[in-house]
Each structure stands twice: as C-alpha cells, then as structure tokens.
Amino acid sequence: MAVWANSVTEITRGVLCAEDEDSSPQDLTYWVTPPSNGHLALQSFPGRSIQNFTQAQINKGQLVFVHTGPMSGGFNFQVTDGLNFAPRQIFSITARTLTLSLEVNRGLSIFPGSMKPLSSGDLRAVTNDADSTGNRTVTFTVISSPRLGRLVRVNSDNSTEDVSVFTQNLVSERLILYQHVDHENTGWTAEDSFTFTTSSPPAALGPEEFRITISYEITEPGRQSRLLANTGAAVKEGDKVVIGQSNLDASNLLLKLPKSQRSYYEIWFQVTSLPHHGTIMVGERNITKGKPNFSQYIVNKFGILYLHDDSESLADNFTFAVWPKQKSKSTTKPEANFLEEMFNITISPVNDQAPELKTKGLRLKVLQGNSLVVGPENLRVEDLDSPPEEIRYMIIRNPNNGILAMAHHPDIPVHHFTQADIDNSQVWFIQDGSPSSGVFYFSVTDGQHRPLYKLFHLDVIPISITLVNLTDLLLPQGQTTVPITNTHLSAMTNGKSPQITYKMTSPLQHGHLLIENQVVISFEQEDLHSGRLCYRMTDLMASEDQLYFSLFTPESNLTGQMLNIRVQPLLRVRSNLTIANRVVYPLRRKDLDATELANRTNSDPKFEVTEPPVHGRLVRRVGRGTEMENATLFSQRDIDQGWLMLHAHANLTDIDMLNDSFTFLLRADHVQPAIGHLAFSIVPPDPLCLQTFTPDVSLLVTAHNLVTSDLSRGKPVVSPGPTAKTETLGKLAQTRQQETNPWGQHRGEEPTLDGKASPTRVIWPPDTTNARPGIPTQPRESSYPLMVIVPLAVVVFLLIVTAVALCVWLLGQKVEKTKPLIKPQTNLEPTIPSSRPERSRTVPTVTVTPLLKSSSNPPVSLFRDPQSEQMVSPATEPVEKCAPWETWINLDPDMVKLCQQTNPTLKHNQYWV
Numbered sequence: 001m002a003v004w005a006n007s008v009t010e011i012t013r014g015v016l017c018a019e020d021e022d023s024s025p026q027d028l029t030y031w032v033t034p035p036s037n038g039h040l041a042l043q044s045f046p047g048r049s050i051q052n053f054t055q056a057q058i059n060k061g062q063l064v065f066v067h068t069g070p071m072s073g074g075f076n077f078q079v080t081d082g083l084n085f086a087p088r089q090i091f092s093i094t095a096r097t098l099t100l101s102l103e104v105n106r107g108l109s110i111f112p113g114s115m116k117p118l119s120s121g122d123l124r125a126v127t128n129d130a131d132s133t134g135n136r137t138v139t140f141t142v143i144s145s146p147r148l149g150r151l152v153r154v155n156s157d158n159s160t161e162d163v164s165v166f167t168q169n170l171v172s173e174r175l176i177l178y179q180h181v182d183h184e185n186t187g188w189t190a191e192d193s194f195t196f197t198t199s200s201p202p203a204a205l206g207p208e209e210f211r212i213t214i215s216y217e218i219t220e221p222g223r224q225s226r227l228l229a230n231t232g233a234a235v236k237e238g239d240k241v242v243i244g245q246s247n248l249d250a251s252n253l254l255l256k257l258p259k260s261q262r263s264y265y266e267i268w269f270q271v272t273s274l275p276h277h278g279t280i281m282v283g284e285r286n287i288t289k290g291k292p293n294f295s296q297y298i299v300n301k302f303g304i305l306y307l308h309d310d311s312e313s314l315a316d317n318f319t320f321a322v323w324p325k326q327k328s329k330s331t332t333k334p335e336a337n338f339l340e341e342m343f344n345i346t347i348s349p350v351n352d353q354a355p356e357l358k359t360k361g362l363r364l365k366v367l368q369g370n371s372l373v374v375g376p377e378n379l380r381v382e383d384l385d386s387p388p389e390e391i392r393y394m395i396i397r398n399p400n401n402g403i404l405a406m407a408h409h410p411d412i413p414v415h416h417f418t419q420a421d422i423d424n425s426q427v428w429f430i431q432d433g434s435p436s437s438g439v440f441y442f443s444v445t446d447g448q449h450r451p452l453y454k455l456f457h458l459d460v461i462p463i464s465i466t467l468v469n470l471t472d473l474l475l476p477q478g479q480t481t482v483p484i485t486n487t488h489l490s491a492m493t494n495g496k497s498p499q500i501t502y503k504m505t506s507p508l509q510h511g512h513l514l515i516e517n518q519v520v521i522s523f524e525q526e527d528l529h530s531g532r533l534c535y536r537m538t539d540l541m542a543s544e545d546q547l548y549f550s551l552f553t554p555e556s557n558l559t560g561q562m563l564n565i566r567v568q569p570l571l572r573v574r575s576n577l578t579i580a581n582r583v584v585y586p587l588r589r590k591d592l593d594a595t596e597l598a599n600r601t602n603s604d605p606k607f608e609v610t611e612p613p614v615h616g617r618l619v620r621r622v623g624r625g626t627e628m629e630n631a632t633l634f635s636q637r638d639i640d641q642g643w644l645m646l647h648a649h650a651n652l653t654d655i656d657m658l659n660d661s662f663t664f665l666l667r668a669d670h671v672q673p674a675i676g677h678l679a680f681s682i683v684p685p686d687p688l689c690l691q692t693f694t695p696d697v698s699l700l701v702t703a704h705n706l707v708t709s710d711l712s713r714g715k716p717v718v719s720p721g722p723t724a725k726t727e728t729l730g731k732l733a734q735t736r737q738q739e740t741n742p743w744g745q746h747r748g749e750e751p752t753l754d755g756k757a758s759p760t761r762v763i764w765p766p767d768t769t770n771a772r773p774g775i776p777t778q779p780r781e782s783s784y785p786l787m788v789i790v791p792l793a794v795v796v797f798l799l800i801v802t803a804v805a806l807c808v809w810l811l812g813q814k815v816e817k818t819k820p821l822i823k824p825q826t827n828l829e830p831t832i833p834s835s836r837p838e839r840s841r842t843v844p845t846v847t848v849t850p851l852l853k854s855s856s857n858p859p860v861s862l863f864r865d866p867q868s869e870q871m872v873s874p875a876t877e878p879v880e881k882c883a884p885w886e887t888w889i890n891l892d893p894d895m896v897k898l899c900q901q902t903n904p905t906l907k908h909n910q911y912w913v
Contacts, residue, residue, distance in 0.1 A: 001094070004096055005202065006068065007067055010063070016030075019055075023081040029080055031051065035093065037071070074092040101126060102205060108122055112215070120171055120172040124172075140167070142165070142195070144194055146193060216252055227341065229249035237347055237348060243304050249296070270321045273319035275345065278345070280305070293331045312384035315345065317344045322339050353385055358380045381419055385446070388420040388423055395414075396442055401431060401434050437458060463493065471487065474567075475537060480511075497555060510542040510544075578681045604637050605635065608666075609662055616660065656684070657682065661678060
C-alpha cells in the first residue's frame with residue numbers, strides 16, 4: 001500500500017480483506033506485528049497503537065495507518081475465526097513525500113481608495129496529491145502586512161474583519177480582499193505588498209511576496225472614471241441639484257506633478273458638450289459654449305448648479321475636459337495632457353401627465369375557436385412618468401365571445417392586468433368557438449389621473465375550406481382510367497384539423513371513382529396526394545363527365561363543387577395557325593392530325609363540326625371535280641387529300657388580326673368521342689402574294705383562246721361568241737377584282753400599260769361548281785413542278801412572237817389579217833404572257849395567228865377542266881378562256897406571284913410586243 005509520508009491513511013476493504021463462509025466479519029480477527037515504519041490505530045484514536053482488529057472495523061473505515069520513520073516498511077498479520085488460523089501474510093507499506101508548490105502569484109492591480117478581492121487567478125498553491133485535493137488544506141500566513149492598505153475577510157453577514165491567516169479555499173471563493181486606505185502617501189501610481197508563508201502539513205514553503213499596484217490609470221469593470229470622484233447626480237423632474245466635491249473631484253490629477261510644484265497649480269474644467277435637458281449654472285452665470293469653464297475650487301466651495309428643464313426625460317449628461325492649470329496662465333484648454341469624461345445625471349420623473357394610448361386600432365383578429373395573445377402591438381399605453389408596471393387595466397365589460405385570461409391560468413377569466421403583463425405576452429384571449437365577433441370595454445390609468453375608457457374589438461375569422469386547385473381531369477381518348485391527383489383537386493383549411501374529406505353529392509353519369517379497384521363515393525386529401533384515387537369511364541359513347549362533391553372537416557364544410565372530366569382527343573392540332581382574310585386555306589395534316597387515332601382504331605376518324613367558325617366557313621371539294629359544299633362532317637382522309645378548306649371572311653377594319661376557331665367532335669371506332677377545337681388567327685392578305693387577275697388580262701393562251709394586241713389601235717381583237725352565262729361570270733369576276741384590287745387602282749378603272757396599250761379581255765368559262773368564282777386561294781404544296789414548266793413555256797412563246805413580228809415588219813411593214821391555220825397539235829403546254837418588256841425602235845403592228853384545235857386530236861391543258869371543254873360547241877369560234885378558280889388552288893405560291901405580277905411602266909420609245 002502507498003501512503004503519504006508523515007500522514008494518516010485509511011486502510012480500506014479494497015487493500016485488506018478476509019472472508020469465511022462460516023464466520024461473519026465481526027468474528028474474523030487480524031493479529032499483527034508492529035509495523036516497521038509507523039503504527040496501526042483506530043480512526044477515533046490515531047495516536048494509540050493497536051495489535052489486533054476485526055474485518056468489520058476495516059469494512060466500516062475505522063482502521064488507519066500513521067506513517068513515521070522509514071519510507072518503506074510493513075507488518076505481518078494472521079487471520080483467525082477463533083478456531084482456525086490462516087497462514088501468516090506480509091503487508092507492505094511504501095511512503096511518498098508530499099510536495100507543496102506556489103503555482104500562481106500574479107499580484108493585484110487596484111484603483112486608489114477602492115477594495116478588490118483576491119482570486120485563485122491572483123494567488124494559488126497546490127500539492128502533488130491530486131486525489132485528495134478536496135481534503136487537504138493549504139494555509140497562507142501573513143508575516144508582513146501591506147503598508148498602504150489592509151487584508152480583510154468577508155463574513156457570511158457581509159461584514160469584514162482584518163485577517164492574517166487564510167486558506168486557499170477562501171481565496172478561491174473571493175472572500176479575501178485588499179482595501180486601499182492610505183491616500184496621503186499614495187501618488188498617481190504606488191506599489192504595496194505583503195509577505196506570507198504557505199503550508200499543508202507535512203509540506204511547507206518559505207516566505208513569498210505578493211505585490212499590489214495602486215494607480216489611477218487602472219480601469220476596472222464598472223468604473224468609467226479616473227478621477228477621485230465622478231459619481232454623477234440625481235434630480236427630480238423640473239428640479240435642480242448642486243454638484244459638489246463629493247460628486248466631482250479631479251484633485252488627484254495634481255498627483256501627476258512633483259510634490260514641490262503642486263501648490264502652483266489648480267484644477268480647471270471646461271464643458272465640451274452641454275446637457276440636453278437642462279442648464280449648468282456657476283453662481284449667477286450659465287455655462288455656455290462661449291463661457292464653458294469653472295474650477296475645482298468653485299466646485300469645492302460653492303458647487304455648480306444643474307437645473308432640469310421639466311421635460312419628460314429620465315437621464316441627462318454633459319461632457320467635460322479637466323486638466324491641472326498653472327495659476328499664472330490662462331484657462332485655455334491645452335492641446336494635450338488633459339482628461340475628458342462624462343458626468344451622468346439621473347432624473348426622477350414626476351407624475352404630471354396622464355397615460356396616452358399609442359395603439360390606433362384597438363382590434364384583434366382571432367381564428368374561430370383559437371387562442372391568441374394580446375400583445376403591445378394590439379394594446380399599448382405609454383406614460384413617461386410611470387413604468388409599465390404602474391399602468392393598470394380594468395375590464396368593465398367582459399368579451400361576449402370568449403374570455404381574457406393570463407398565460408399561467410388560461411381557464412380563469414381575468415379582470416385586472418398591467419401594461420407590463422401585455423408587454424410580456426401574459427394576457428391571452430380565449431375564443432369560445434362561436435362564429436360571431438365581439439368586444440370588451442376597459443379602462444386604463446396610472447393611479448394619479450382620471451382613467452381612460454376604450455372599446456376593444458375582437459374579430460373572429462371563421463374556419464373555412466378553400467379549394468386551391470380545381471383543374472379539369474383529362475382522360476386520353478382510347479383509355480378508360482385516369483388517376484386523380486392533387487394537381488387536379490386540392491384544398492386547404494385554416495382550422496386546427498388538417499383532415500379534409502371529399503364526398504360525392506350525386507352519382508357520376510358515365511363512370512366510377514376507384515381506390516385500389518374498389519368503387520368509392522368519398523375519399524381523403526391524402527388519397528389525392530398519393531395518387532390512389534382514379535376515375536374509370538364505363539360509357540364509351542360519352543365525351544365528358546362531371547364529379548359533383550362537397551368537402552368536410554371536423555370544423556367546417558364546403559358544398560356545391562364540381563370537377564369536370566373531359567375526354568382528351570388523340571389529335572395533334574396546330575397551335576399558331578394564321579390565315580389570310582378572304583383567302584381559301586386548304587387544311588392539311590399538319591393542322592389537324594388524327595393519324596395516331598386512326599392507326600390505333602384501324603378506322604378513318606370523323607370530325608363532326610359542332611360550332612363552326614364565326615368569321616368564315618368550312619368547305620369541302622366534292623369528288624375530283626370543282627364543286628364545293630359546306631363541310632359539317634369530314635374525315636381525316638378528307639384532310640389528307642386536300643379536300644377540306646377554310647375560307648375566312650372577316651371585317652378587319654382598323655384591326656390587324658382577329659381570332660376565331662371552330663369546335664368539333666372527334667369520333668373513331670371502338671373509342672369514346674372527344675371534343676376538340678382548332679383556333680386560328682385571321683390577318684389581312686399580303687398584297688404581293690394575294691393579287692388577283694383582272695378580267696382584262698389573259699390568264700391562259702391555248703388553241704381555244706385568241707390573244708391579239710393591236711398596239712397601233714389600242715383595241716383588243718377577240719373572237720365573238722361565248723354564252724351569256726360566260727359573259728356574266730366574266731363581268732362578276734371583273735367587278736370583284738376591281739373591288740378588292742390590292743395594288744392601289746381606283747374602283748372601276750382598268751389597268752393600262754403606260755397609256756399606250758390595252759390588255760386583252762378575258763372571257764371566263766361557264767361555272768360548273770357551287771363555290772364562288774374569283775375567290776383567291778392559298779396554293780397547295782403539290783403544284784411546285786409548275787414553277788419550272790410555266791416559265792419555260794413563257795420564254796418559248798415570247799421568242800416565237802418576236803420572230804414573227806420582225807418577219808412581218810421586214811417584208812412589207814403592213815399588217816395582214818392571216819386566216820387561221822388548222823394544224824393538229826398533240827401536246828400543247830400552257831403558257832403565260834411574260835411581263836418582261838422587249839425593246840423596239842419602231843412601233844410594229846403584230847397579228848398573232850392562233851392554232852385551231854383539230855377535231856381528231858384536241859389539245860389538253862394542265863390548267864383547264866375537261867368538263868369545261870364539253871360545254872363549248874365545235875362550231876363556236878375560239879375565244880379567250882381561263883380555267884376556273886378551283887384549278888388555281890394547286891398552283892405553287894411562287895407561281896401565283898409570277899402570274900399576278902403587274903406590267904411595269906415602259907420607258908420612252910419602249911413598246912410592248
């Protein structure tokens with residue numbers, strides 16, 4: 001066992017223990033030989049040596065070993081139960097030397113005239129037995145007391161007494177203090193000390209010195225001044241107070257000077273910042289910025305006066321500079337070597353004003369059945385003369401829709417409380433669950449003035465359910481089941497319970513609601529969030545359905561709601577379709593495409609128009625002819641074949657665009673119908689692309705029409721003869737073109753060629769369709785090959801005409817009317833007169849001889865309808881003819897532009913040939 005040298009150590013059961021199953025610890029006795037380095041004793045008599053003891057005494061902690069002599073030793077012992085002896089044993093004991101060390105001796109810094117405690121951070125001594133730190137006492141003994149102060153101990157009753165012996169525990173508890181008392185022998189800075197010894201038996205330390213620094217330069221917590229006195233002053237509101245030497249004393253600044261020079265100096269003050277709520281007076285003179293100085297002598301003998309201005313202020317201050325001034329010099333503040341501090345003034349308020357209500361709207365909004373704190377933002381009364389604890393409220397009439405209660409007793413109505421209770425969130429309003437709003441009537445006072453009576457409103461916000469999402473449910477065409485999620489249907493409530501239940505109020509007409517394949521008539525909000533709820537359509541003849549439902553919570557309900565369920569057509573619809581006004585637009589697959597539906601159902605989807613366009617109509621070509629009819633029912637095949645057209649006729653006066661649409665019902669085999677619509681925008685036609693041909697310009701030259709331009713007479717030569725219907729149609733087309741001519745010509749005027757040539761007149765073939773002739777159309781994409789054929793034909797024709805004209809002019813420079821030359825012709829390409837001008841130095845007269853058709857092999861034109869040929873008698877003379885307007889639908893847009901170009905103006909000495 002290890003023990004400390006020259007110490008008393010307890011022998012515990014952990015180091016010495018004997019056991020016997022047949023004997024108790026009281027019966028087990030130890031017989032020992034005398035230890036070689038100490039003796040064994042009982043705790044109660046450590047100085048009396050013993051030779052025997054029991055196991056019970058060891059277990060109770062009564063056996064100790066007192067070390068003396070050698071550092072190593074021990075004793076022999078033998079245990080007996082009264083009948084038997086155990087073998088002899090050796091118990092070894094090793095002693096260790098106790099070491100004491102002074103770990104901290106930092107000293108103390110203190111402001112003159114003050115008292116400061118010593119702490120373990122200033123003075124600390126420790127031993128090397130860390131295990132028994134709490135049981136070992138370290139004692140300090142003062143052998144030389146401090147000169148300029150004294151050491152005192154603070155008793156339990158806060159009284160103090162001088163002390164010369166103290167322990168480390170008292171130092172650690174900050175109960176030992178140093179007090180500076182000798183001001184006369186202390187200058188601006190001084191040193192003090194005391195000498196002490198340290199002991200913890202058997203260890204001890206020699207004398208040590210503890211140094212104490214006393215200085216006005218020391219800054220201590222809670223002390224802001226370096227002057228001997230700068231305590232501030234207290235004054236009542238509107239009153240005055242004298243500031244004397246006990247409040248303001250800077251005479252310690254003279255201690256900075258040598259003792260021999262101190263009599264030649266005096267202390268002067270200069271107020272650098274005047275008080276905000278009062279005035280400083282020196283005698284009969286006010287301290288101002290122009291005269292801010294006074295001396296310590298005046299403060300000591302007469303004092304200076306502070307006069308409060310009776311404002312509702314609780315504190316004031318002024319700032320001053322202070323310095324030692326040589327008596328023979330002026331009172332000007334030096335640029336250095338001065339001290340600047342602030343003098344604080346505490347103002348005690350006088351209750352001379354009534355409380356003032358600061359809250360403008362006395363109103364509290366609370367949710368039905370909830371509780372809400374009444375805070376200072378709802379009810380606040382201020383009184384600069386009284387603290388919040390003295391502003392008292394009294395309830396004159398209680399709320400009619402709840403109670404006012406304190407936070408710690410929410411079930412007990414309260415009738416009195418203070419502004420401090422409101423500021424600390426202690427006043428609550430407990431709403432009773434009724435939907436009606438209420439009020440309570442109260443008074444408030446500070447106890448000195450008449451009460452203020454007010455009415456406080458309590459607005460109740462009813463518990464409600466709000467639908468935050470109600471979006472149509474789209475069922476893809478061809479499917480029968482679709483999930484209903486929170487993106488379609490979602491609600492929220494401001495009540496306490498977030499559980500929302502949806503209940504159907506009438507059965508679905510064409511389907512069922514399912515949760516995990518089970519038909520339900522009610523569901524929860526969680527079913528919508530998880531996607532467990534779905535709708536299944538059972539009637540494949542319906543295109544829509546409606547879910548009528550109501551919403552319920554334990555506190556509220558919302559009735560009369562409907563979710564619309566629509567079948568979404570399996571269709572691709574163009575979203576930015578723009579068509580020109582009064583122009584026939586052929587609908588294409590890129591505009592309406594139900595190909596996927598056709599492939600899935602192996603059928604030709606049908607479109608049934610339920611709402612036609614407002615500013616136009618849908619027409620469809622009948623068969624392969626040119627007859628057109630209004631389209632109320634069409635198929636995807638009609639669109640793919642280009643038989644369906646959209647003709648807009650809107651009034652676009654003063655507007656640039658007009659939106660329109662038509663609605664249809666899309667049907668296919670074995671799937672439910674779906675409602676869809678095609679939206680489009682109507683814009684004015686482009687003049688460059690949509691210029692129409694006038695009846696005065698020939699559209700086509702074939703074996704059946706004779707084009708003769710007599711430049712010398714300016715008169716067209718046209719073979720007589722079409723039917724009256726043809727002439728009427730030509731006039732109708734001419735009139736329509738003149739009304740809608742986009743090139744700026746006046747109504748009723750025919751276009752001319754520089755005033756020198758008249759264009760040939762066109763007589764239109766008979767009408768064989770129901771569609772209106774002369775309506776401009778937008779070209780089809782399938783007519784692009786004509787872009788190459790037509791220009792080549794025009795060039796060939798111009799070369800032939802030019803060659804014939806030159807030959808005639810060279811032979812006789814006269815014009816002869818040539819008889820028609822009948823030649824069979826099997827392949828005549830359609831030609832269009834070129835608008836390119838030809839130069840000529842003279843003005844020739846050209847006669848064009850038409851090629852008459854052969855009865856055996858009639859010519860075929862790409863631009864003519866075979867039906868129109870049958871309407872012309874073989875005996876009828878050839879006339880100028882043009883294919884019906886439907887034939888031009890297949891022209892390429894660029895080709896239409898080429899055919900619609902106007903003749904440019906001819907320059908001087910230029911003529912058309």
